[in-house]
Amino acid sequence: MNGRERLAADPVPARALVDGLSEPSARGIADHVARLIAQGRLVDGTRLPTVRAVAAALHVGATTVATAWTLLRNDRLIRSDGRNGTFVRNLCESTPATARAGAADARIPETLELDLVTPSYDVDLVPDPGPHLAAAAQSLVWHSVETAEVEDGLAEDAHAAWPFVPDALAVTWSFSDALAQIASLVVAPGDRVLVESACSPETVAVLTAHRAQIVRIPCDAAGMVPSEVERAMAARPSLIVLQPRMADPLAHVVTAQRAYELASVLVDRDVLVVEEDSAAALASSPAASLGTWLPGATVLVRDYRRAYGPRVRMALVGGSAPVVDRMRVRQEVTGSFPPLLAQRTLSMMLRDPLVADTVDRAGWRYAHRWQALNRALQQHGVTVPGVEGLAVWVRVHDATAVVRRLAAAGIRVGLGSDVAGDEEGRRHVRIATTALHFEHAAVALLLTTQRTAAAG
Structure with a gap:
């Protein structure tokens, strides 16, 4: 036998x-x-x-x-x-050659259909909003007129979880919605806006639509480098958009020390800071905010969709009263705010221990996937930046060639130029890791193989 x-x-x-x-x-x-x-x-x-x-x-x-x-x-x-x-x-069994070498290489599978560009969710880790939606509906008085004010329970949750005391609160449909509203208030066409050297796709889309001049700031593992921000302030930007943790795609985490250093650079400057905290519930790192030192010049936006699923499209906005209050005035006129039913549903979900347990498990699983791809790439001599995130930022010789070669193998990854400037974008690809289950070794091998082929 x-x-x-x-x-x-x-x-x-x-x-x-x-x-x-x-x-x-x-x-x-x-x-x-x-x-x-x-x-x-x-x-x-x-x-x-x-x-x-x-x-x-x-x-x-x-x-x-x-x-x-x-x-x-x-x-x-x-x-x-x-x-x-x-x-x-x-699909990830070692080949005889690498087994003899004692390596943990993966065999390239014949077919591998993966979308590593768009966000994805594990079905079993998306909390069901149905019971909370039904309970919220029963608690509402349907003949009352709604306003742009934040629902009481949601406001309490925000004050308890915010890294600084917000002067005012508002609620929007998403981070993109919030940034678009803020930009319409403080950014004129042609104004300069400071962002990370590679920032989220949502930030690029909104600022491009507002015809802002995007100025990219070099980053390290703790976020924007203070000396580079100070140098860029000579251009008199009207807005700074940064990610305090789970940064997409750089995966940096802004420490309390770095937040203090950045606040020291910006004190007494006529510039608004917007913090994009879009994966707060999935993060293991604490929230460090410039609002601790600059509460009147900081607006933190916390988007709940990545942790609570695509049906929970809502973001809380808290910080500078002159900006947030003006947002709410516009919302009152246009009616462009999430209804009380949606807000109360989210508030009930935030207070449900079973939902919290599901979100905690999601955070652990997505962190494991990011770390697994990171380790698999390191085994091939490829180092990616960051501490924790939902995407990795991989340096390559020719991003367009690598993206095409990976697509031919059934793997979609993002062009670096979609989220970074021309020079850095041409030499990087962005890989979302939430859709990976146990294909990390195969993806790492394919990526490094195509990376080498493109360089040749």
Whole structure:
């Protein structure tokens, strides 16, 4: 009997398979098994125990395990062979050459369809707003006239969670909506606006639409470099947009010391600071804000969509009263504010411990994916900047050539020029990591292979 037949005849004992499993949900089981595959502890062709055996070992329903198997099958990590059972189908198994070298390289799969440009969500990690929406609807007085004021519960949540005491609060549909409203108040066409050397796609889109002159500031692991900001202030910008944590795509985290240094540069300057905190609930790093020292010149925008799902399209805006109050006046005239029903639904979700647990698990899982791709790239000698984030910023010789080559292999990544200036953009690609499950090694190998080919 050869090795494959022996593996097929003797499935892994269910208790051995689930040993060390910390989260007995469908996604938790799938993640655990996929991790064993990625670590080489379950090799290609290994026969898995039956759904009922795993369910009994974990004391969960068979449906939970069956769902986990479906998730693994969708990720092409396992295959079913009818009555013969379910087997590991490892896309990231080491090649003989790299195995002899002791490396953790991945084999390039024949097909790999991944969209690593647009944001994605794991279905099991998106909180269901339905129960909270129904409860919010029952609590409202439907004949009352709504205003642009922030719902009481949401305002309490903001004051409790804000890194500084906001002079005023408003609520918008998203960070993009908030930035567009702020820009219409303080940025005239042709005004200079300081942003990070590579900033979020939303920031680029809004500022371009307002015909602002975008001035890009070099960054390090703690965000904008203070000396570079001071040098750029000679151009008399009207606005500065920065990301305090989970920066897209640079993944930097602004420390309290860096926030103080930047505030020291900007004190007594006629410039407004907008902080884009769009993944606050997913971040493990604390929030450091220039508003601690410049509350009258800072507006923090906290978008909830990335953590609470695409149906929760809302952002809280807090900070400088002259700006935020004018935003609310415009909202009153145009009616362009989220209704009380949506606000109260979000407030109830923010206070629900079960929702908080789901968001915490999402933060852990997305952080793991970012770190896994980071480590896989390092194994190929590629270093990416940052501390934590939802995207990586990879230097290449020719971004356009790399993007085309990866697209031919079934992987969509973003051109650096979409979020950075011409020079830096031509030499970088942006890779969103939330859609990665256990393809990190394969993606890293493909990327470094195409990176080398493009350079040649």
